[in-house]
Amino acid sequence: MLHIQESVLEINFKALQHNFEFIKSQTKTGTKILAVVKAFGYGSDAVEVAKFLQDELNVDYFAVAYIREGAYLRAAGITTPILVLHPQIVNLKHAINYNLEPSLYNDRIFNAFAHEAAKQGKKDYPVHIKFNTGLNRLGFFHTDVDHITKKLKTLSQLKAVSIFSHIAASEDLNEKEFTKNQIQTFKEISASFEKAMQYKPMLHMVNTSGIFNYPEAHFDMVRTGIGLYGFGNDPKFDKKLQPIASLKSVISQIHRIEKGESVGYNRAFVADDYKTTATIPIGHADGISRQFGNGVGAVVINGKLAPIIGNVCMDMMMVDVTNIRCNEGDEVIIFGEGQSAEELASKINTISYELLTAVSQRVKRVFLR
Numbered sequence: 622m623l624h625i626q627e628s629v630l631e632i633n634f635k636a637l638q639h640n641f642e643f644i645k646s647q648t649k650t651g652t653k654i655l656a657v658v659k660a661f662g663y664g665s666d667a668v669e670v671a672k673f674l675q676d677e678l679n680v681d682y683f684a685v686a687y688i689r690e691g692a693y694l695r696a697a698g699i700t701t702p703i704l705v706l707h708p709q710i711v712n713l714k715h716a717i718n719y720n721l722e723p724s725l726y727n728d729r730i731f732n733a734f735a736h737e738a739a740k741q742g743k744k745d746y747p748v749h750i751k752f753n754t755g756l757n758r759l760g761f762f763h764t765d766v767d768h769i770t771k772k773l774k775t776l777s778q779l780k781a782v783s784i785f786s787h788i789a790a791s792e793d794l795n796e797k798e799f800t801k802n803q804i805q806t807f808k809e810i811s812a813s814f815e816k817a818m819q820y821k822p823m824l825h826m827v828n829t830s831g832i833f834n835y836p837e838a839h840f841d842m843v844r845t846g847i848g849l850y851g852f853g854n855d856p857k858f859d860k861k862l863q864p865i866a867s868l869k870s871v872i873s874q875i876h877r878i879e880k881g882e883s884v885g886y887n888r889a890f891v892a893d894d895y896k897t898t899a900t901i902p903i904g905h906a907d908g909i910s911r912q913f914g915n916g917v918g919a920v921v922i923n924g925k926l927a928p929i930i931g932n933v934c935m936d937m938m939m940v941d942v943t944n945i946r947c948n949e950g951d952e953v954i955i956f957g958e959g960q961s962a963e964e965l966a967s968k969i970n971t972i973s974y975e976l977l978t979a980v981s982q983r984v985k986r987v988f989l990r
């Protein structure tokens with residue numbers, strides 16, 4: 622056990638390995654695994670997580686959202702192929718410089734990238750064609766297959782190494798019919814694409830919940846993000862996974878408050894009785910939303926829940942420890958053992974994804990190998 626002396630996000634690589642192996646065990650032999658490491662590896666540490674996945678677990682592909690994120694991984698020595706899910710035209714030349722593989726999702730980005738690849742004298746530069754099958758966020762429509770394949774055949778600088786789509790409600794089994802429709806549409810798109818191009822690009826469609834709920838849609842590769850970090854969007858799958866990140870801090874100071882005294886900005890908390898409070902060096906600038914204030918959220922101290930009192934400040938917050946035996950210097954768990962990120966997120970009606978990615982870069986990352 623580490624002795625915690627400041628706010629830290631502990632990243633557990635054993636848990637990452639467990640999650641990777643569990644997810645892999647849910648796929649057929651030979652199915653490629655793409656690890657989504659966008660948004661600093663869901664708030665953990667994209668470089669360290671990607672290095673581990675590449676060097677220890679032989680992951681097949683990475684994905685990030687933006688070109689800048691991919692360039693950062695390349696600069697840190699990541700050599701595995703990187704798919705950029707949502708490139709912007711302004712950065713396309715950097716995509717090529719850093720050997721990043723763009724998702725081409727409309728004519729505007731397709732044409733701009735084709736132009737850039739030609740300008741740099743590229744031949745068969747790997748690109749991924751994104752099709753919209755119902756999420757209505759990014760992607761060509763199924764009726765675009767014809768003109769895309771015609772164009773691709775005339776452009777020697779590009780090679781469509783994969784075509785892919787994204788499910789809108791893979792975690793919601795009430796939307797099974799809609800999802801099955803998406804899968805069917807994607808099958809039709811890929812069949813006409815293959816027919817027109819006379820080769821088989823890689824096909825991929827599912828995210829973490831899709832891996833668990835729609836094995837018939839695994840195709841050649843699956844894309845997992847949240848599952849690697851230890852959450853499955855369903856208690857049944859959460860049980861099989863291990864959260865890799867624990868957010869911890871420490872008690873800086875303990876105050877004893879008389880009845881009628883207030884705590885924090887705008888006197889948002891007024892004691893109705895004698896209280897003991899602890900001040901924790903973590904605040905909304907570190908990713909603890911102000912919505913957790915005034916008793917909505919709590920932290921774990923010596924195995925007990927201590928409610929956040931008053932308003933969360935930028936750099937700190939105060940919690941009620943009246944009924945908890947504790948001292949200055951004791952460890953505080955914001956999420957981790959005793960309270961998962963999913964449980965804490967649910968207090969403000971959000972999801973693990975948002976709470977994890979909110980942990981700001983100011984919080985020190987420490988790695989448990």
Ligand SMILES: *Cc1c(COP(=O)(O)O)cnc(C)c1O
Nearest residue numbers: 657787828829844845846847848
């Ligand atoms: C973020 C993202 C994923 C990963 O989703 P998880 O639910 O975290 O597994 C997969 N595919 C696309 C297109 C994404 O944007």
